[in-house]
C-alpha cells in the first residue's frame with residue numbers, strides 16, 4: 283500500500299497504460315484524477331455502457347463482472363477503482379495518494395471505501411434496471427436516494443472535524459471525488 287514511507291528514488295517508467303472507461307462513470311473519474319495527479323499518460327479505451335459494450339467477449343476477458351473500469355499495465359490487469367488506486371500508489375509512487383499520518387490515512391481509506399463500496403455500486407445502472415423491472419421506477423429511485431443520503435450522512439460524520447479545502451486537508455488524496463453517479 284502507498285504511504286509516504288514507500289517513496290523511492292527510482293520511479294518505474296509506465297508501460298503503455300490502457301484505461302477501459304466510460305465518460306459518465308464516477309469510478310473512472312477517480313482513477314483519471316489519480317493518473318493525472320501522478321502525471322501518467324494513458325490510452326483511453328471507451329466502453330459504452332448504455333450500448334452494452336461491457337458484455338462483449340473481449341471485455342469479459344478483462345473483467346468477468348462486466349464493470350468498468352479496468353486498467354491494463356503491461357501484463358497486469360486490475361479492475362475496481364479502489365484496487366487500481368492502491369496499485370498505482372505502489373507502482374508509481376510519485377505524487378502520493380495517501381497521507382503519511384496513519385489517522386489521516388485511515389480516514390481517507392474509509393471515506394473512499396464508503397463512496398466506492400457503500401454508495402456508488404448500490405445505484406449503478408444494472409442495479410437500478412433490475413429494481414425498476416422488479417419493483418417499479420419509484421422503488422428504484424427511493425432505493426438510490428436512501429443509499430446516497432445514508433452515505434453522505436456517514437461522510438459528514440466521519441469528516442466533521444475538517445474545515446479544509448479537501449476532505450482531510452489542503453491536499454487531494456484518494457478521496458478526491460465526492461460525486462456519485
Ligand SMILES: N[C@@H](CCC(=O)N[C@@H](CS)C(=O)NCC(=O)O)C(=O)O
Nearest residue numbers: 307308309349350362363406407408
Ligand atoms: N467498486 C467498483 C464498482 C464498479 C462499477 O460500479 N462500475 C459501474 C460504472 S461506475 C459499471 O460498470 N456499471 C455497469 C452496469 O451497471 O451495468 C469500482 O469502484 O470500480
